[in-house]
Amino acid sequence: MPMNLVEVSGLSVRQGGTEILKGLEFVVAPGDFLALVGPNGSGKSTLLKCLLGLIPFSAGEVRLFGQSPQDFTAHSRLGYLPQVAGGNAQGFPATVREIVASGRLPLKRFPKKLDADDWAAVESILARLDIGHLAGRKIDRLSGGQRQRVFLARAMVAEAELLFLDEPTSALDPGTRRSFYEMLRDINREQGRSIVMVTHDSGSIGDYATTLLYIDHTQIFFGSFSEFCHSPAMTAYFGSHAQHLMCRQHGGACQ
């Protein structure tokens, strides 16, 4: 049986005396597309950062490819698109090509040098995400949606097995969002890569994701969409009417 990519048990995160997350238990198996859902401020991005070792946890256990996040070394197996990607993008003197190429660094050893294969991989991913024409453009000359595609390209360019995406569709218009989800579905189903995606887009995600983790500081639900719609815990959390509306938005995934 293949090893789970992510294993979380009894995870709690405390920041400044406040418990942000408490008692989370879930796994991400190879091929999973996990939607991480919950209200604003429920701890979704905190969870993602905790899994990536960017912030410490106060209790429980996290294994990422069998390693603890603090001692993690398999960076080339991970791709990450942060919620606010490119914090310093304004006025930053780099082209799209240079930004995307930095996604190949986990494959390099000191002293890191990019070679012809790396640049070919950059051109290939840019073409696949339909942004090849932006390759020579400065990053701060792009729209929010274009930038999001660039950062997704950076997350994907090393052919990582597991992608962590934090609200990747927040800057996209509805049409672009749909094609973006279709592209993620291809990445997940055709290429077999696993995805963990934070999203508020409950209306679409049921069509693409395979599992759902609903948190509101504690874990409300973890399982498949069909289980989600009939989960007593979700009914208790939402009230049956609200749950029904959310399930209907999932395009029949709950039927």
Next chain:
Amino acid sequence: MIAELFAQATEALQFSFIQRALLAGSLIAVSCALLGVFLVLRRFSMIGDGLGHVSFGAIGLSLMLGLHPVYASIPVVLLGSLWIMRLAGRSGVQGDAAIGLTSAMGVATGMMLAGIGGGFNVDLFSYLFGNILVISATEVWLSLVLTVVVLLAVVLFYHDLFVIAFEEESAQVLGVAAERVNTLLVLCTALTVVLSIRIVGILLVSSLIIMPGVAALRVASGFRSTLLLAVVFSLFSVWIGILVSYLLDLPTGATIVFVNFFFFLGALLVGRLGERG
């Protein structure tokens, strides 16, 4: 008139103190420009100012203890740079506040020691404005070593510095040892600041770090070209500044800063024209 100035400039180049100033100035200019681009992009450029002020306290202490003001300041300023990094990192103090706090303590320490010790006030305050006449051969050698270290750091850690400057969080996920690279960056900055003090003085030391990078960012299109252009602006500012200050009997540090500022204005103009075009 021009021929006369040219003759005077040629004559100036015969003096060993001008030669040492040009040599040390050129080396420091390269270091400042390279480090400055990364510091400006990381919104951490005022660290030069903060460390300059720490060196004021350190020089005060050195003078009081009868030690060499520049060499004895180096370990103190290195510690100051690590302290700022620690405050702005794990202690969670905002970067600019961490620099401001350390900067104030540096000046206060210098003033306190000057008040207690007395007798060396004139020496201490001379460091505020720099004095290229007193650059020693040892300081030129130290500047050479520093510049080689900075160049090696930029070449060997180019990609790491690039991603950290762009976004530290993603850099860590990309497997970059951000804390180690940041430590290298601030330690190089600390050394650069101490060695720059003779040239422009404590009060203007941050300008050598900030101005060439800011000017290059207005006009360069890629990351490598920004670094290269910042070095060019920085070198010409130091060369023109030292010669003009000698010819017109002006303060060297201030003249270098003015030349840097003219480069910045020119870059601003070219950048605006480029945007319209």
